[in-house]
Amino acid sequence: MSPDLTKVVSILNDSSRAAILDALMDGKPHPASELALVAKIKPQTASFHLTKMLDIGIIDVERHGRHRYYKLINKEVAELIESLYSVSPQSKPKSFNQVHEYKQIHYARTCYDHLAGYAGVQVTNALSQNGVLEKQSLDFVVTKSGVDFFKSLDIDVDLQQSKRRSFARCCLDWSEREHHLAGALGNSLLESMFNRNWIRRIPKTRAIEVTVEGKREMNELLSIEL
Amino acid sequence: MSPDLTKVVSILNDSSRAAILDALMDGKPHPASELALVAKIKPQTASFHLTKMLDIGIIDVERHGRHRYYKLINKEVAELIESLYSVSPQSKPKSFNQVHEYKQIHYARTCYDHLAGYAGVQVTNALSQNGVLEKQSLDFVVTKSGVDFFKSLDIDVDLQQSKRRSFARCCLDWSEREHHLAGALGNSLLESMFNRNWIRRIPKTRAIEVTVEGKREMNELLSIEL
DNA sequence: TTAACATTTCGATTATCATCGAAGTATGAA
DNA sequence: TTCATACTTCGATGATAATCGAAATGTTAA
Structure with a gap:
């Protein structure tokens, strides 16, 4: 069962979540604190976004001690995001x-x-x-x-x-x-x-x-x- | 020059605009009032969305008398939208x-x-x-x-x-x-x-x-x- | 036990944005 | 001119949602 496009689109519509998903695109588990760091937001805010993405079923968690490792739920989601990016080039880099x-x-x-x-x-x-x-x-x-x-x-x-x-x-x-x-x-x-x-x-x-x-x-x- | 994905994604994220764009996908010009009708919104609201889409450059207007006919700016935009829909199936129909x-x-x-x-x-x-x-x-x-x-x-x-x-x-x-x-x-x-x-x-x-x-x-x- | 740390939940704040009523502009018809 | 129509602009409202401080939960390490 592939994920709902409109849901994925609305998720991708926020820059913080886009940054988090970009980090997750390597398919490996990342702790929540690291994801907050790359998205340049406080841990609470990252947690808010992560539960949101958990709810619509595009990511997954593993608990190891006091850490929680988030990862993409499967490669279909990765390919969906990859193909969404492929339809149009991203903005030009600055620095x-x-x-x-x-x-x-x-x-x-x-x-x-x-x-x-x-x-x-x-x-x-x-x-x-x-x-x-x-x-x-x-x-x-x-x-x-x-x-x-x-x-x-x-x-x-x-x-x-x-x-x-x-x-x-x-x-x-x-x-x-x-x-x-x-x-x-x-x-x-x-x-x-x-x-x-x-x-x-x-x-x-x-x-x-x-x-x-x-x-x-x-x-x-x-x-x-x- | 192809349209910016993130802009198109944010535009597509609203159901009224999605309905308008769907109507415009035939490539032909449609008057604003008709677009308001298909999107089930008041003319002012449609106008609001249409100017928004004009601003990011995915649609175009032609004036004929007191009517304004809106249409997709080019086929690249149509193909972008078509391919955005193709990455995931839309929701099942009800009635x-x-x-x-x-x-x-x-x-x-x-x-x-x-x-x-x-x-x-x-x-x-x-x-x-x-x-x-x-x-x-x-x-x-x-x-x-x-x-x-x-x-x-x-x-x-x-x-x-x-x-x-x-x-x-x-x-x-x-x-x-x-x-x-x-x-x-x-x-x-x-x-x-x-x-x-x-x-x-x-x-x-x-x-x-x-x-x-x-x-x-x-x-x-x-x-x-x- | 205590302290440090990772993360979440709660609550408040703020920003953004779709919506529509009211009023304004432009066009066509009588 | 006057009225109706097509559409827009302005302003107010209400809904949604991102953000973060404060506090709570749970886990490790001493």
């Missing part, structure tokens, strides 16, 4: 620092639990061009040779396919306005890239940097220039 | 009458100045399958044989292509969640279908009905069952 962040987040970032941004779209397109994936409506299917490709990255395609969650969805990238790979396969690929030290999280943001090693390996494997 | 309207509008409607809904998507898909169009990212290109096909409907592809406005865009259909044909070519096709009496406007709505003649001809031409 020097903003320009830097803007570049980072456009280059590579996590979208829920898979890779997005320029790098995410480049990788996805390369996988299509090299005959690993084939786009089929709004999903990808893995080709025969694709199974071997993923095996070389320690990803068991059959295992991923058997999981309950959707396997290999197209997710609309707001910065590139093209599709990138999402779903269980997209997540496995992201994890594999972390394990191989091809990519690294940039602290305090959901931006990602591609290591020198990662650029070399991916150039060799997929003929892409990152 | 018998609503169910009827719901069915009509899902079956076929105008989206700005091209054909949308089940019929619109069917026609677009058939054009792809019959080798008339090819999807290329978020646009369509007309094949060699496609040029002849359109000529048989009195549409000069070269002429349409030379126009300033975008030629053959993919527009995301909110009811079918698939792409249909938009742009100058989509508009020409709609006009041609009206001229041939294949389709007809259903008064007071932006719903469209396909005539018996239209069903027969399109079945013959494109092998689709409408």
Whole structure:
């Protein structure tokens, strides 16, 4: 069951909540105090917004000791928000620092639990061009040779396919306005890239940097220039 | 220059404005009094909303005598609104009458100045399958044989292509969640279908009905069952 | 137990905004 | 001119909602 658009739209209509959701777009749990900080509001106000978002069912809480960790309820919500942003470009950044962040987040970032941004779209397109994936409506299917490709990255395609969650969805990238790979396969690929030290999280943001090693390996494997 | 998402979102967040915009989605000019009527608000209130939408630049006015005709400023805005609706299904209709309207509008409607809904998507898909169009990212290109096909409907592809406005865009259909044909070519096709009496406007709505003649001809031409 | 901390609930304040009555402007008709 | 119509502007009202101080709850650490 997908979330109600009008509710999500009214939630997104407030700048504090938009900031909170942006922080949650990495798919990981964040404590309430941190979310208050990024939205530049007092903890009470953040709590007010968080219960509101809990009520309409787009986020979830886990209690650990005196902390409460909030996260997006599922990847459908992440994709809905991502696609809402993709329909129109966001406002231009102002300060020097903003320009830097803007570049980072456009280059590579996590979208829920898979890779997005320029790098995410480049990788996805390369996988299509090299005959690993084939786009089929709004999903990808893995080709025969694709199974071997993923095996070389320690990803068991059959295992991923058997999981309950959707396997290999197209997710609309707001910065590139093209599709990138999402779903269980997209997540496995992201994890594999972390394990191989091809990519690294940039602290305090959901931006990602591609290591020198990662650029070399991916150039060799997929003929892409990152 | 595409409209600012956050502004459009905040505009769409009000039910009166949503009703007005829905009425304007047929791309044609409507007098202010009519818009007040469909939104079930007093003329002053409608005027308030209309000036607001004028300010952010998503609608336009034409004065004819004592009337003022409002319309969407361009098809980009129509497509933005259409795609905002497509990311999540709208609420279920209640009354018998609503169910009827719901069915009509899902079956076929105008989206700005091209054909949308089940019929619109069917026609677009058939054009792809019959080798008339090819999807290329978020646009369509007309094949060699496609040029002849359109000529048989009195549409000069070269002429349409030379126009300033975008030629053959993919527009995301909110009811079918698939792409249909938009742009100058989509508009020409709609006009041609009206001229041939294949389709007809259903008064007071932006719903469209396909005539018996239209069903027969399109079945013959494109092998689709409408 | 006590103190510090994370978070929420409550209550008050303030800001924003949709709504509509009343009055004003412009146009067309008689 | 005079009246009706279409629409807008102005001003008041009421509803909604974001914000935060104060106080309460619960949790950890000493």
